[in-house]
Amino acid sequence: MTAAPVLQHHSGGQDPVAANTLYADRITIAFGGLIAVNDVSFSIAPKSVVSLIGPNGAGKTTFFNVLTGLYDPTEGTVFLDGSDINGVKPHKRAALGMARTFQNIRLFNLMTAEENVMVAMHSHLKAGILGTVLRLPGQRREEREARDTARELLEFVGIGKVEGELARNLSYGDQRRLEVARALALRPKILLLDEPTAGMNPQESATFVEFVYRVRDEKDLSVLLIEHDMSVIMKVSERITVLDRGNLIAEGTPDDIRNNQQVIEAYLGKTGTREGKRKK
Amino acid sequence: MSIMPSRRSNGLAHFRWPAGYVVVIVFLFLLYQEILPLFNTSVSGSVTSWLPVATVNQCLMWAIMALGLNVVVGYAGLLDLGYVAFWALGGYTAGWLMAAPFNWTWNVHILTSIPSSTAGTHINFWFVIIIAGVLCAILGLLIGAPTLRPRGDYLALVTLGFGEVITQFFRNSNDIGGLNVAGGDGGISVIDPIGTGPFAYAGVPKGLTNNTTDNIYKILVLGLLVGICIFISLRIREGRLGRAWLAIREDELAASMMGVPLVRAKLSAYAVGAFFGGIGGVANASGVTGAVSPSGFDFGKSVLVLLMVVLGGMGNVWGVTIGAFLLAWLNGTGLQQIGVQLDSWFGTNLHETLPRYNFVILGVLLVMMMLFRREGLIPEKRTKALMSTPNRTEMEAIGADIAEAGMETEVFEHSSPESDAAIAATAADVTPLINKES
Numbered sequence: 001m002t003a004a005p006v007l008q009h010h011s012g013g014q015d016p017v018a019a020n021t022l023y024a025d026r027i028t029i030a031f032g033g034l035i036a037v038n039d040v041s042f043s044i045a046p047k048s049v050v051s052l053i054g055p056n057g058a059g060k061t062t063f064f065n066v067l068t069g070l071y072d073p074t075e076g077t078v079f080l081d082g083s084d085i086n087g088v089k090p091h092k093r094a095a096l097g098m099a100r101t102f103q104n105i106r107l108f109n110l111m112t113a114e115e116n117v118m119v120a121m122h123s124h125l126k127a128g129i130l131g132t133v134l135r136l137p138g139q140r141r142e143e144r145e146a147r148d149t150a151r152e153l154l155e156f157v158g159i160g161k162v163e164g165e166l167a168r169n170l171s172y173g174d175q176r177r178l179e180v181a182r183a184l185a186l187r188p189k190i191l192l193l194d195e196p197t198a199g200m201n202p203q204e205s206a207t208f209v210e211f212v213y214r215v216r217d218e219k220d221l222s223v224l225l226i227e228h229d230m231s232v233i234m235k236v237s238e239r240i241t242v243l244d245r246g247n248l249i250a251e252g253t254p255d256d257i258r259n260n261q262q263v264i265e266a267y268l269g270k271t272g273t274r275e276g277k278r279k280k
Numbered sequence: 281m282s283i284m285p286s287r288r289s290n291g292l293a294h295f296r297w298p299a300g301y302v303v304v305i306v307f308l309f310l311l312y313q314e315i316l317p318l319f320n321t322s323v324s325g326s327v328t329s330w331l332p333v334a335t336v337n338q339c340l341m342w343a344i345m346a347l348g349l350n351v352v353v354g355y356a357g358l359l360d361l362g363y364v365a366f367w368a369l370g371g372y373t374a375g376w377l378m379a380a381p382f383n384w385t386w387n388v389h390i391l392t393s394i395p396s397s398t399a400g401t402h403i404n405f406w407f408v409i410i411i412a413g414v415l416c417a418i419l420g421l422l423i424g425a426p427t428l429r430p431r432g433d434y435l436a437l438v439t440l441g442f443g444e445v446i447t448q449f450f451r452n453s454n455d456i457g458g459l460n461v462a463g464g465d466g467g468i469s470v471i472d473p474i475g476t477g478p479f480a481y482a483g484v485p486k487g488l489t490n491n492t493t494d495n496i497y498k499i500l501v502l503g504l505l506v507g508i509c510i511f512i513s514l515r516i517r518e519g520r521l522g523r524a525w526l527a528i529r530e531d532e533l534a535a536s537m538m539g540v541p542l543v544r545a546k547l548s549a550y551a552v553g554a555f556f557g558g559i560g561g562v563a564n565a566s567g568v569t570g571a572v573s574p575s576g577f578d579f580g581k582s583v584l585v586l587l588m589v590v591l592g593g594m595g596n597v598w599g600v601t602i603g604a605f606l607l608a609w610l611n612g613t614g615l616q617q618i619g620v621q622l623d624s625w626f627g628t629n630l631h632e633t634l635p636r637y638n639f640v641i642l643g644v645l646l647v648m649m650m651l652f653r654r655e656g657l658i659p660e661k662r663t664k665a666l667m668s669t670p671n672r673t674e675m676e677a678i679g680a681d682i683a684e685a686g687m688e689t690e691v692f693e694h695s696s697p698e699s700d701a702a703i704a705a706t707a708a709d710v711t712p713l714i715n716k717e718s
Binding site: 068089090091092094095099100102106107108109110111115118119120121122123125127129131132133134135139142143166182183185186 | 511512515516518519520521522523524526527530531533534535536537538539540541542548552662
């Protein structure tokens, strides 16, 4: 394999901005003199499942945070559905259809499962202070519909029975599911999953792969994963992007990545030993 | 339809509470108006010395304030140490619109029962309530827009400064560019009393207004205002905005990632709180003191309202209302009356000293609360859960950590069910401590 990776945006020669749901164009992020992400381009095609992988400190999370709007890139532009979203605040991006889950679950612990999901509908609901206080017919209908949708979503992720339970009382697995339900309430175009299988056992991880495809197909969206578990990555991803120390070192199908010498050196080799250790 | 796990509080919120509340207020009114005069002076005297009508009115007024601050602190989790500012602005709005300040000579009368020959501006109490509320909400938005960006401690400092600035503004208000805006140190007096305004236009016979029992009728007016504030508080908590506030209180970052516009949502909490504060200010100036001056709007008042919220149970409307009653009573009559009682039992001379040490006593009370009942007198269900039971995943995580550490050091390699149980017990013991510290 050659040393320099060839960027392929599987856009079939089209303009990558128009062809992709999300297109990050030559992103560089520097914190002071430290370059966390260096000139990385990245694309998510409509209805695809893609992954971002790399060893610790590769810049995955930083890159993820640029996509969701927590940081602005030092250089480069992020396009969502063809429009430049640089400088757009996180809550606006969420409303535009970019939903995420968190590596360390961040639910609203003292709110019920149903309320957690309904919070994410904030940008779709319209009721104002007056409508809420007077409980005008429009507000009541809206609330009823929102509650129904919330229950459907909880049902969809498989925790239909716990809607009235405080989020903090749910089991770890149910909390992860609730996070996905909450993200789906934004009616996203892209679902960003940050290490979704962390803490899952192999059976749960296997079901998770099916779950990702069910979400993709039924909710009509693209999925981006950051993940450490290589077995999950290889099963779930249609395309994989590999970062190492802030640089993009490979992009392609799971088979491409598996056979990429640079990736093996930078990542898989290390992970292989780590996996070996864990199995012991 | 239940949002909260408990159906009881929900039912209360929807149907039962207004009836119960009306009964309480009407009972208080009848107690002073009809029942007490029937008893001999020793009975009615001890009731009125322990709970004078004026103190009931003060309690109701403070309840409005506490409910307002509860929206900001209890619902949205924004620590506001300058809430007195809105109280002051509300009071001065009453001063401007319901009095003849300085040497104003014009006569503006809108639906008041003040004789039309009286100079000054005299606008109906209910109009002034709305005007002051809206004015304070606007001020809240103006102040909040730049100050609500900082988080936590910084916000508390900024609001603290804001509270002081407003008071100083009114202190120097007798010469703003040569214009006497609000009377400086002396403030504005006399402000039209409530009783004369609304009753004359609500069909109550003139004979009942403007007399010595005026204070008793104020129970109804202030009671109505408190009722409205409770109603708004309960309704708003269950809607889209209330959810956004709770979410911000729980996890700001996650809330913004779920499409909640942080600054806007915080601003709306601040504005609603300020609206209540303005109402409280008018109720105070017109219904309780009859005058406004800068010395009444000190930092201590901000702290007092905050104490009411914390003591009563942050986020719980009923807890906060009761907290307000308790502290306003202690501050107004209770301490002195306890002193009088102690004097008569032990021959001491406490009835003068106790009220002077009010903040020491309230401070001790707060410390006791923090030690023994952190969640407040009537805690919000959610807070109670937080304080009393450990977070499930946290507990499991600690259990897992301990177990993992054990495996790595291979000390517990041959772990028995007993030692596992011991580990779980340790986790359960440790977790509440962690919760308290965070």
